[in-house]
Each structure stands twice: as structure tokens, then as C-alpha cells.
Amino acid sequence: xxxxxxxxxxxxxxxxxxxxxxxxxxxxxxxxxxxxxxxxxxxxxxxxxxxxxxxxxxxxxxxxxxxxxxxxxxxxxxxxxxxxxxxxxxxxxxxxxxxxxxxxxxxxxxxxxxxxxxxxxxxxxxxxxxxxxxxxxxxxxxxxxxxxxxxxxxxxxxxxxxxxx
Amino acid sequence: xxxxxxxxxxxxxxxxxxxxxxxxxxxxxxxxxxxxxxxxxxxxxxxxxxxxxxxxxxxxxxxxxxxxxxxxxxxxxxxxxxxxxxxxxxxxxxxxxxxxxxxxxxxxxxxxxxxxxxxxxxxxxxxxxxxxxxxxxxxxxxxxxxxxxxxxxxxxxxxxxxxxxxxxxxxxxxxxxxxxxxxxxxxxxxxxxxxxxxxxxxxxxxxxxxxxxxxxxxxxxxxxxxxxxxxxxxxxxxxxxxxxxxxxxxxxxxxxxxxxxxxxxxxxxxxxxxxxxxxxxxxxxxxxxxxxxxxxxxxxxxxxxx
Numbered sequence: 001x002x003x004x005x006x007x008x009x010x011x012x013x014x015x016x017x018x019x020x021x022x023x024x025x026x027x028x029x030x031x032x033x034x035x036x037x038x039x040x041x042x043x044x045x046x047x048x049x050x051x052x053x054x055x056x057x058x059x060x061x062x063x064x065x066x067x068x069x070x071x072x073x074x075x076x077x078x079x080x081x082x083x084x085x086x087x088x089x090x091x092x093x094x095x096x097x098x099x100x101x102x103x104x105x106x107x108x109x110x111x112x113x114x115x116x117x118x119x120x121x122x123x124x125x126x127x128x129x130x131x132x133x134x135x136x137x138x139x140x141x142x143x144x145x146x147x148x149x150x151x152x153x154x155x156x157x158x159x160x161x162x163x164x165x
Numbered sequence: 166x167x168x169x170x171x172x173x174x175x176x177x178x179x180x181x182x183x184x185x186x187x188x189x190x191x192x193x194x195x196x197x198x199x200x201x202x203x204x205x206x207x208x209x210x211x212x213x214x215x216x217x218x219x220x221x222x223x224x225x226x227x228x229x230x231x232x233x234x235x236x237x238x239x240x241x242x243x244x245x246x247x248x249x250x251x252x253x254x255x256x257x258x259x260x261x262x263x264x265x266x267x268x269x270x271x272x273x274x275x276x277x278x279x280x281x282x283x284x285x286x287x288x289x290x291x292x293x294x295x296x297x298x299x300x301x302x303x304x305x306x307x308x309x310x311x312x313x314x315x316x317x318x319x320x321x322x323x324x325x326x327x328x329x330x331x332x333x334x335x336x337x338x339x340x341x342x343x344x345x346x347x348x349x350x351x352x353x354x355x356x357x358x359x360x361x362x363x364x365x366x367x368x369x370x371x372x373x374x375x376x377x378x379x380x381x382x383x384x385x386x387x388x389x390x391x392x393x394x395x396x397x398x399x400x401x402x403x404x405x406x407x408x409x410x411x412x413x414x415x416x417x418x419x420x421x422x423x424x425x426x427x428x429x430x431x432x433x434x435x436x437x438x439x440x441x442x443x444x445x446x447x448x449x450x451x452x453x454x455x456x457x458x459x460x461x462x463x464x465x466x467x468x469x470x471x
Contacts, residue, residue, distance in 0.1 A: 073374030076333035120216035
């Protein structure tokens with residue numbers, strides 16, 4: 001049962017004010033996105049039309065705390081086909097950005113942030129990798145880039161003490 | 166760029182942007198791309214200070230993504246050359262950020278204030294971002310490539326996988342290629358003499374974008390396409406993105422186990438296929454690093470050469 005009293009009518013405006021979410025109110029639920037979605041093809045858990053509908057209705061908590069918003073593979077098939085230019089992958093990112101601000105950050109994404117802060121990349125380049133690169137005649141790679149950590153710290157996405165802990 | 170003739174590519178020098186996956190997990194892509202580039206008269210220079218393109222944090226903090234992209238673009242701007250990526254997600258993310266920063270003056274000002282204060286860099290908006298395959302297709306051109314072909318690959322039937330970020334969103338690429346009917350990779354395959362195999366769901370996503378969130382969903386997506394390739398009896402799948410490779414080659418055995426099937430489908434990067442046609446030995450193209458061995462495919466080529 002959906003209890004409409006729990007709806008937040010301002011949720012759609014919050015999304016629309018987030019970069020990428022601007023066109024949410026243009027959606028007329030035609031379902032073109034869902035029909036061509038390669039994720040929907042393999043799982044019922046992801047259904048962009050349904051998620052947008054829930055967001056427009058104001059089901060803020062249900063949407064932000066759900067795991068399904070993270071299942072968009074960002075393939076942009078729906079982006080190309082949407083007759084209303086809702087820019088669904090960007091809209092999903094806007095919703096995810098709000099979810100993160102509200103404290104919903106999947107652990108695997110948190111791990112990615114830690115890797116980026118530590119190495120400046122998602123994958124560490126160790127001596128092993130550099131030896132392999134050298135043997136293959138490829139230029140050696142810098143082990144880390146401090147700049148990314150500085151950016152993440154300044155944006156509040158990483159805390160220095162995590163390093164020591 | 167002296168003594169440029171009409172037949173020369175528009176640009177011969179690029180800064181190579183490797184991103185996260187290529188320099189660690191896709192050395193065969195990097196090796197073959199550098200070999201092919203050299204052979205075709207392209208110079209690729211490196212910048213050891215490049216970091217991740219920023220794409221992974223787009224879902225977490227969009228502005229943070231733009232800043233990370235801007236940092237890389239600022240470094241590229243100092244070199245004064247177009248930026249060429251091997252990874253399609255890097256290409257998409259840097260291209261999109263580049264457009265936004267160029268077009269939105271207010272955003273550019275904010276980005277530059279933060280970039281300068283935090284990492285001492287500045288980005289004016291003067292870099293052109295492109296993909297290595299796009300350079301081969303549009304700047305070197307099929308005519309020049311075909312003049313260099315030494316080995317006939319006509320015994321091969323290979324399946325192109327465009328992936329997503331090479332053509333989409335088409336708005337950031339100024340609609341260079343129709344995302345519903347792309348042709349560049351098919352045509353680049355035909356230049357080598359190989360046949361480009363058509364198959365169901367040819368333009369479908371590899372699933373890599375959700376691998377970190379839900380492995381089963383990602384594997385199910387890759388499984389579908391591998392099944393379609395198998396039914397077409399393709400000799401190999403041809404990729405232009407290292408993350409698609411993580412799905413189709415890196416996870417191929419896992420998919421075989423989960424779905425109790427067998428593919429043994431060789432997964433080649435396009436520069437590896439092109440390299441074979443240009444006359445390079447498989448070892449010069451990092452083929453030893455291909456997890457699914459392409460020995461049969463190489464034998465097919467050799468048999469026809471005898």
C-alpha cells in the first residue's frame with residue numbers, strides 16, 4: 001500500500017534544481033526508456049519509468065534509499081530516444097547526487113572514492129604493474145596523484161584521517 | 166606539422182589519455198594502439214600527471230566530476246595538443262565536461278577558482294577531446310589505412326561492439342555518428358579485409374556500468390551478447406573500450422560457469438586486429454595478454470597466407 005500522506009510534493013522540484021534533473025517534469029510516462037533499457041531486459045528491479053513516476057509523486061524516501069537508482073548502467077539508450085528530452089541517465093545521476101547528500105552511499109561507490117583519493121585512479125599502479133609496463137616497452141606510470149585527494153577533501157567526499165585509520 | 170600534404174591526417178600529434186583501466190588491465194590495448202599509431206604516422210605523447218577522468222564520481226558529486234575532468238583538461242591544455250583517449254567512458258566524460266565548461270562561463274569561473282586554489286591549475290577551454298578509433302576513422306582515414314595493409318584478414322568474421330560512450334550521448338559528440346546506426350567500427354573492420362558480423366543486440370551495453378553495484382545484473386547483460394555472438398559463430402569480438410573488455414573477456418569464464426555454457430570467444434581490441442592486418446606479429450600487439458587465446462584466429466590468417 002502506498003500512503004500518499006507520506007509523499008513530499010517538493011521532491012520533484014528538488015530534483016529539478018539539481019544539475020541533470022532539470023527536465024524531470026517533462027516526463028509523460030510513455031515508457032520508451034524502459035522499453036529499450038538493457039538493464040530492464042535482465043532484471044525487473046530497474047524500471048526508469050517507474051522511478052521517475054515515483055519521484056514525481058513525491059516518494060522521496062523510497063526513491064533515495066532504494067538500490068534501484070544505482071542500477072542505471074549509463075548506456076544513454078533512453079537519453080537518445082526520450083521524446084521529452086528528460087535526459088534520464090543525467091536525471092538518475094541528479095537523484096543519486098541527492099541520495100549521497102542524504103547519506104545513502106553504496107559501499108562499493110564509497111570504496112571507489114577511497115581508491116581515487118589514495119591513488120588518483122580506480123586502480124593502483126604498483127611496482128609490479130610498472131615492471132610489466134617496462135617489460136612491454138611502455139612508459140612508466142606515476143604511482144599516485146595527490147591532486148585528486150585534495151579535490152575530494154575540499155568537496156567533503158574524503159577525510160584525511162581515513163588514511164591513518 | 167610541416168610539409169603537410171592533402172593526404173596527411175588533420176593532426177599528427179596527440180596527448181594520450183590512458184585513464185584508470187588501460188595502464189593496469191589493458192596493456193594489450195595500449196601496446197597495439199601505440200604500434201598502430203606509429204605505423205600510421207601518429208605521435209602519441211604522455212603526461213604522467215593525468216588522473217582518473219572523473220567519470221566514477223559523476224553519480225556521487227557532479228561538480229566534483231567536472232573538477233576532476235577539468236584538472237586533466239588543464240594539463241592537456243598546457244601541452245597544446247588534442248587529447249586522445251583509448252577508453253570510451255573517459256572520452257565521454259572528458260568531452261561532456263569540456264563542452265559544459267566551454268559553454269557555461271559562470272561554471273568555468275567557479276571551476277577555475279577552485280582548481281587554482283586547490284591544485285594550482287587553470288583551464289581556458291581550448292582542448293579538443295577525441296577517441297583513438299575516431300582518429301583512425303576520421304583523421305587518418307580508411308584510404309590511408311588501406312594503403313598500409315600487408316596481411317589479408319578476409320578469412321575472419323569478427324563482431325564489432327561499439328559500446329555506449331563512443332557514440333552516446335550524441336549531443337556531446339555533435340552527432341558525429343548516428344548512435345542507432347553507427348558505422349565507423351564496421352567500416353574500420355572491413356578495411357582490414359575481415360568481415361564484420363551482424364548480430365542481435367549489436368548496440369547493447371556491456372553491463373560494465375553496474376558491475377560495482379550488482380555483479381549478477383552486469384554478468385547477465387554480458388551473457389546475452391556473448392550468446393548472440395556464439396550463435397553467429399564469430400571468430401572474435403572487437404572492442405574499443407577497456408571496460409567492455411572487463412565484461413566480455415575478464416568475466417567470460419565467470420559467465421560460462423554461471424550459465425553453464427562455453428564461449429571461448431576471443432576478445433580483441435580494434436588496434437590488435439588492425440595491427441595484424443598491418444603486418445605486425447601477434448606478440449608485437451600484446452596478444453599474449455589476451456586471456457581468451459586467439460590462436461585459432463591467427464592460424465586462420467596464416468593458413469590463407471600460405
